[in-house]
Amino acid sequence: MAKLIDGKAIAAQIKDECREKVAKMKSEGVEVTLAVIQVGNDPASTVYVGNKKKACEYIGIRSLAYELPEETTESELLELITELNGRKDVNGILVQLPLPGHIDEEKVLDAIDSRKDVDGFHPQNVGALCIGKPGFVSCTPAGIIQLLKRSGVEIAGKECVVIGRSNIVGKPMALLLLRENGTVTVAHSKTKDLREVTKRADILVAAVGKPKMITADYVKEGAVVIDVGIHRNENNKLCGDVDFESVEPICSAITPVPGGVGPMTIAMLMNNCVESVALQQ
Ligand code: NAD
Numbered sequence: 001m002a003k004l005i006d007g008k009a010i011a012a013q014i015k016d017e018c019r020e021k022v023a024k025m026k027s028e029g030v031e032v033t034l035a036v037i038q039v040g041n042d043p044a045s046t047v048y049v050g051n052k053k054k055a056c057e058y059i060g061i062r063s064l065a066y067e068l069p070e071e072t073t074e075s076e077l078l079e080l081i082t083e084l085n086g087r088k089d090v091n092g093i094l095v096q097l098p099l100p101g102h103i104d105e106e107k108v109l110d111a112i113d114s115r116k117d118v119d120g121f122h123p124q125n126v127g128a129l130c131i132g133k134p135g136f137v138s139c140t141p142a143g144i145i146q147l148l149k150r151s152g153v154e155i156a157g158k159e160c161v162v163i164g165r166s167n168i169v170g171k172p173m174a175l176l177l178l179r180e181n182g183t184v185t186v187a188h189s190k191t192k193d194l195r196e197v198t199k200r201a202d203i204l205v206a207a208v209g210k211p212k213m214i215t216a217d218y219v220k221e222g223a224v225v226i227d228v229g230i231h232r233n234e235n236n237k238l239c240g241d242v243d244f245e246s247v248e249p250i251c252s253a254i255t256p257v258p259g260g261v262g263p264m265t266i267a268m269l270m271n272n273c274v275e276s277v278a279l280q281q
Pocket of ligand 1: 187188189191209
């Protein structure tokens with residue numbers, strides 16, 4: 001039976017570490033502040049923003065909520081970002097995605113001061129990750145590295161296969177595994193004979209966005225399997241990109257959905273907020 005990698009417990013551990021660091025900073029007169037901007041009222045975004053607010057409260061991070069109406073213009077949003085960029089009392093700026101169709105997401109994300117870009121999406125931070133310089137790292141892949149390390153999974157020298165090449169998961173995931181000295185392959189929608197590639201993996205990360213696509217015949221016996229996907233199945237239950245029932249019996253460790261990668265994203269966001277203070281100094 002595979003070991004279950006408990007993302008809930010590891011995320012709780014990281015949040016508690018952040019809480020301690022924030023308490024210490026407070027005792028030294030330093031406050032950590034995150035500005036969260038939501039445009040419109042997409043219900044899923046409202047849930048995500050609410051969860052981020054709750055995590056801030058638990059850790060002791062001051063959160064400033066900007067709930068802007070759907071009809072907010074791009075220039076109004078850019079103006080707010082410029083104002084927050086200039087505020088010394090704001091350490092992190094997060095714009096909840098997706099933005100309404102009339103706003104250019106890329107332009108907005110690029111406008112955030114890279115030293116306050118706690119989501120790690122700014123080209124400067126992506127470039128820093130590429131060449132091994134300090135900067136913010138996208139939260140989900142950063143969380144996966146923590147899951148592996150804190151579960152005692154050695155990355156150095158291992159065959160790592162990432163399925164998916166998105167800017168927020170697949171690509172930064174591959175770069176982080178490389179930084180940890182893994183031998184990394186990125187598979188994607190144009191990969192020929194995906195099974196042949198994924199069966200080489202000692203560590204397999206599925207960020208493919210297709211429910212239960214990764215069945216046992218994609219997985220080498222004894223592999224560590226990380227499931228990034230989040231979907232609702234036909235019974236409205238959460239499931240991942242990995243077919244847990246068929247893969248679990250043959251791998252050595254696996255993340256469940258829910259309770260695997262999901263909780264790590266907010267934990268790493270909180271960690272980035274805490275680190276932003278040092279980065280800005
Ligand atoms: P995306 O749609 O941007 O990227 C999917 C990638 O999979 C693409 O790069 C594509 O090339 C590849 N792909 C698609 N079909 C394929 C196929 N048949 N074979 C091989 N590769 C294929 O998605 P994303 O934003 O990277 O997210 C991936 C999944 O992770 C989604 O289910 C998303 O909901 C989930 N997600 C979870 C978290 C979390 O906090 N747990 C965070 C972000 C994303």
